[in-house]
Structure formats: structure tokens, C-alpha cells
Amino acid sequence: MRIDIISVLPELLQSPMQHSIMKRAQEKGFLEVHIHNLRNWAVNEYGQVDDYQYGGGAGMVMMCEPLAKAIEQLSSERKPVRPGHPGGYDEVIYLTPDGEMLNQKIANNLSLKGNIIMICGHYKGIDERIRQHFVTKEISIGDYVLSGGELAAAVLVDCIGRLIPGVLNDETSALFDSFQDNLLAPPVYTRPEDFRGWKVPDALLSGNHRLIEEWRNEQSLKRTKERRPGLLENQ
Numbered sequence: 001m002r003i004d005i006i007s008v009l010p011e012l013l014q015s016p017m018q019h020s021i022m023k024r025a026q027e028k029g030f031l032e033v034h035i036h037n038l039r040n041w042a043v044n045e046y047g048q049v050d051d052y053q054y055g056g057g058a059g060m061v062m063m064c065e066p067l068a069k070a071i072e073q074l075s076s077e078r079k080p081v082r083p084g085h086p087g088g089y090d091e092v093i094y095l096t097p098d099g100e101m102l103n104q105k106i107a108n109n110l111s112l113k114g115n116i117i118m119i120c121g122h123y124k125g126i127d128e129r130i131r132q133h134f135v136t137k138e139i140s141i142g143d144y145v146l147s148g149g150e151l152a153a154a155v156l157v158d159c160i161g162r163l164i165p166g167v168l169n170d171e172t173s174a175l176f177d178s179f180q181d182n183l184l185a186p187p188v189y190t191r192p193e194d195f196r197g198w199k200v201p202d203a204l205l206s207g208n209h210r211l212i213e214e215w216r217n218e219q220s221l222k223r224t225k226e227r228r229p230g231l232l233e234n235q
């Protein structure tokens with residue numbers, strides 16, 4: 001899978017892609033992440049990519065032209081990922097607080113795509129016409145406002161990237177993550193068995209796989225009922 005990200009602050013995105021599972025996914029060839037500076041498509045030699053908003057009011061708006069040119073150029077460079085694929089991007093995603101709330105199901109679906117491009121907004125956001133004519137999916141990572149879309153894009157790349165088939169091994173398998181099956185993950189423990197008198201539950205020490213699985217299922221359900229009862233209604 002290939003992910004392109006358009007940003008006015010590309011430095012902000014570099015580090016999250018260079019560590020841990022994202023690093024491994026790229027080294028193993030399962031994921032390619034390319035970060036592009038929107039100023040490469042600026043409207044003048046001063047690197048301008050934003051302007052005052054029509055109707056007045058504080059805050060700048062990211063202009064149509066640089067974004068349209070960037071998306072069009074990068075799209076034209078994306079060849080079909082398999083026979084029958086139309087080429088270009090499978091999704092043009094805009095990270096925005098008024099988008100669809102990110103959840104595991106959306107991440108699962110996106111992890112099966114070939115090429116995705118993400119647009120990070122800044123200031124007051126991007127000109128509405130880009131949203132209408134280029135963007136195919138708008139995603140929010142929560143009901144709060146960030147200074148820009150970069151951190152949201154990093155979250156999205158991470159949660160998609162780890163789901164790409166082959167990226168995680170059996171040990172780190174995403175099948176048992178919280179939210180797969182709409183359940184939170186059960187508690188986990190490691191050595192020692194007794195830390196300051198705080199004991200590891202007997203079931204986990206029993207060596208009986210059926211008992212361990214039962215205990216984990218019970219704990220998952222208990223945790224979900226207590227913390228996120230709404231998830232159980234979506235079963």
C-alpha cells in the first residue's frame with residue numbers, strides 16, 4: 001500500500017513514520033509513505049498557499065490551486081495496483097474535525113486499499129471546492145480541534161499501517177486488539193507473579209488454554225460493559 005500525505009508542515013510527520021511498526025512495515029515493503037510539502041505547488045515565489053476568506057473574518061483558508069495541482073499531479077503518477085485497477089488514488093482523505101469519526105471498521109477497510117492520499121488542513125481549513133470536487137472521504141480523529149491535520153494523519157497512517165496483511169506477526173496480531181469485534185481487550189500481566197502482594201489472576205497461571213480463553217472473554221465483556229457499553233449495542 002502507498003500513502004501520500006500533503007502538508008505545509010512535513011517535518012511534523014516524519015518522525016512518527018520512522019519508528020517501531022511503521023518503520024518495519026516500510027522496511028518489509030508492505031507500506032510506502034511519501035510526505036509532500038504543499039509549498040511545492042504554491043501560487044507564487046513566496047510560497048503562498050493560503051489567503052483571506054471571502055466574507056471576512058479572522059483566519060486564512062488554504063487555496064484551491066496548490067491543492068488541486070498537487071492532487072492532480074500525484075494522482076496522474078499512480079499506476080494501477082493490479083489488473084483492472086483504474087490507477088490514481090482509491091481514496092482522497094481530508095483530515096478534519098467535522099469528518100466521519102475514525103473507528104476500527106474504517107481503519108480495517110482503508111487497510112485493504114492500494115493507494116491513498118491524505119490532505120492535512122491548517123488555519124481555517126481548505127477551500128470548500130476542494131472538498132466537493134477532489135475529496136472522497138473526510139475523517140476526524142475525535143471531537144476536539146488540533147492545530148492542523150498532521151497529527152491526525154499520523155494517527156490514521158499508524159492505525160491503517162498495522163492492519164496491512166503481513167505487517168504484524170502472530171505475536172502482535174491485530175485480531176485481538178481492542179475494538180475488533182466491538183470489545184475492549186482484556187487486562188494483561190507479565191512477570192513477576194506477585195508484585196508487592198498484587199497477584200496475577202489464577203486463571204492466567206493455570207496453563208489451561210480453555211480456562212484462559214474463558215477468563216479473557218469474560219474480562220473483555222466486563223470491561224466493555226463498564227467502560228464502553230455503547231460498543232455492545234453495535235454487535
Ligand code: ADE
Pocket residue numbers: 095096097121139140141142143144145146147148149152
Ligand atoms: N484537524 C484538526 N482537528 C482535527 C481532528 N480532530 N481530526 C482530524 N483532523 C483534524
